[in-house]
Amino acid sequence: MATVTGKLKHLPAPDPLGPxxxxxxxxxEIEVLGLExxxxxxxxxxxxxxxxxxLENRRFFATRCPKCQKVWTPPRPVCPDDLTxxxxxxxxxxxxxxxxxxxxxxxxxLSFLKTPYVLAYVKMEGADTLFAHLLQNFGDLSQIRHGMxxxxxxxxxxxxxxxxxxxxxxxxx
Amino acid sequence: xxxxxxVVVGGGITKxxxxxxxxxxxxxxxEAVLLAVxxxxxxxxxxxxxxxxxxxxxxNRQMTLGAIxxxxxxxxxxxxxxxxxxxxxxxxxxxxxxxYVKSGLCDSIIVxxxxxxxxxxxSATAQQFFSLSSDADWEMMVGxxxxxxYAAMMREHMRxxxxxxxxxxxxxxxxxxxxxxxxxxQKPMDLTVDDVLNSIPIAEPYKLLDCxxxxxxxxxxxxxxxxxAARHSTRWNERPAITFAATGCGTxxxxxxxxxxxxxxxxxxxxxREAARQAxxxxxxxxxxxxxxxxxxxxSYSGVExxxxxxxxxxxxxxxxxxxxxxxxxxxxxLPVNTSGGLLGRGAPVGATGIAQAIEIMLQLRGQADPRRxxxxxxxxxxxxxAGTGTHCVVNIFERRD
Numbered sequence: 001m002a003t004v005t006g007k008l009k010h011l012p013a014p015d016p017l018g019p020x021x022x023x024x025x026x027x028x029e030i031e032v033l034g035l036e037x038x039x040x041x042x043x044x045x046x047x048x049x050x051x052x053x054x055l056e057n058r059r060f061f062a063t064r065c066p067k068c069q070k071v072w073t074p075p076r077p078v079c080p081d082d083l084t085x086x087x088x089x090x091x092x093x094x095x096x097x098x099x100x101x102x103x104x105x106x107x108x109x110l111s112f113l114k115t116p117y118v119l120a121y122v123k124m125e126g127a128d129t130l131f132a133h134l135l136q137n138f139g140d141l142s143q144i145r146h147g148m149x150x151x152x153x154x155x156x157x158x159x160x161x162x163x164x165x166x167x168x169x170x171x172x173x
Numbered sequence: 174x175x176x177x178x179x180v181v182v183g184g185g186i187t188k189x190x191x192x193x194x195x196x197x198x199x200x201x202x203x204e205a206v207l208l209a210v211x212x213x214x215x216x217x218x219x220x221x222x223x224x225x226x227x228x229x230x231x232x233n234r235q236m237t238l239g240a241i242x243x244x245x246x247x248x249x250x251x252x253x254x255x256x257x258x259x260x261x262x263x264x265x266x267x268x269x270x271x272x273y274v275k276s277g278l279c280d281s282i283i284v285x286x287x288x289x290x291x292x293x294x295x296s297a298t299a300q301q302f303f304s305l306s307s308d309a310d311w312e313m314m315v316g317x318x319x320x321x322x323y324a325a326m327m328r329e330h331m332r333x334x335x336x337x338x339x340x341x342x343x344x345x346x347x348x349x350x351x352x353x354x355x356x357x358x359q360k361p362m363d364l365t366v367d368d369v370l371n372s373i374p375i376a377e378p379y380k381l382l383d384c385x386x387x388x389x390x391x392x393x394x395x396x397x398x399x400x401x402a403a404r405h406s407t408r409w410n411e412r413p414a415i416t417f418a419a420t421g422c423g424t425x426x427x428x429x430x431x432x433x434x435x436x437x438x439x440x441x442x443x444x445x446r447e448a449a450r451q452a453x454x455x456x457x458x459x460x461x462x463x464x465x466x467x468x469x470x471x472x473s474y475s476g477v478e479x480x481x482x483x484x485x486x487x488x489x490x491x492x493x494x495x496x497x498x499x500x501x502x503x504x505x506x507x508l509p510v511n512t513s514g515g516l517l518g519r520g521a522p523v524g525a526t527g528i529a530q531a532i533e534i535m536l537q538l539r540g541q542a543d544p545r546r547x548x549x550x551x552x553x554x555x556x557x558x559x560a561g562t563g564t565h566c567v568v569n570i571f572e573r574r575d
Contacts, residue, residue: 027195104373108298
């Protein structure tokens, strides 16, 4: 699980504040180690699971509150507005971009993403909240805009995380 | 009942840097505590309570770090508590300490915080760790990063109000310029707006120089009742008393997309507005633009400072950009913002950030800041600190009383 990969550096460190008398002068000989950590988790998707399983069937699900009728996507097993247990509803998978960002760097766990990539916040048809996902096949970056129609597209995998069984693409309005 | 007004007895802050290779997180916090004790003029043995402020076990490579820190500064067996609230951790720690003193649970408390967010991991890993503090099931795994979330917020602000990249570039220039007058600042720079606009894109519309820093550093503050301070601080009469006058806290949903439209929608920090409302009520502030003399705002990205100015009621929605261009928030302006350099220039070791903001206000109110960044006759100062994209928002207000 964890490994110490040994001494990386042995150096004299200067006083970071410069020419003042250094109260830490006795402690400026520094050793730095390398550490490697990997963990394996069994990560339950819990009550979200049906959303991800339905992506395998190329269907996009949300949850609706039986009390206020609000439709949440991503789904919520409990509507926080009413503290009421919700139920599943299928959406068309179409929507409109509200806002987006063009990313030129990916975080470590998603280093497989080709940059630049686009993260879009999408108002799904029939939903009251926004769903965030990658916008693919956008063509020209300058064409992406607020109100742009998009649709969910599915793939057969394999993917690391089932959320990657879907993404958004531009759609005809 | 005797007054339980809370006073800032003293504070200490380490040099912030991209890599403090000379120090582990425990060394950094110890360094800040020694400086705070010296500034406060107290014997730490007399301080009754400890409060540990840090965000991340991942970055610090130590769980229950508070036990080590409390032990290393000789506070055992006195009580200790750890507070965590993402980016707002330091300010939430001070708010908690305020309540501890106000309630009478203790008369004195030391709040110490630090983080090693600098170069102990790669930048991509740091982005990954911070992404874990967004919704890891729904947003992290689709390639979300905090820079991207903030970028989507700012793009919406630009659409709604016509805010420009040039306007928020002004914030990046100002804060790094202010950092030149702060000896503990990580990234003092003399920049132009074009330098910011021409820096490499990270998550558009944010460029490299719009982004705050990953820092190693620590800060500590001692709070107490005035009676305790008068009895235990050898330096209490040397300087004007600084009171911790008010505190407010607001929250919002973890996912931006779950926020109601049109307000807050994607463009607004609802939690900041709520935190400010509470703090202004407690401090009796009606017009923050004229009643606050100096403010440290949470400029995690340059545009966020503009959004914060609006939510805190310094101006109407959509007006902060042009005020920033006009120099209202500059040193010498009507309401100087981030005189320390802010997160963009001074740096942001998370657990220390909110405490560092409070220390800047303390120095400003005492009149002890470097003359090149000192705000003349500053009597009331505000700190604004948030976590996530506004999931936790804390506003703390300090006043000079003499």
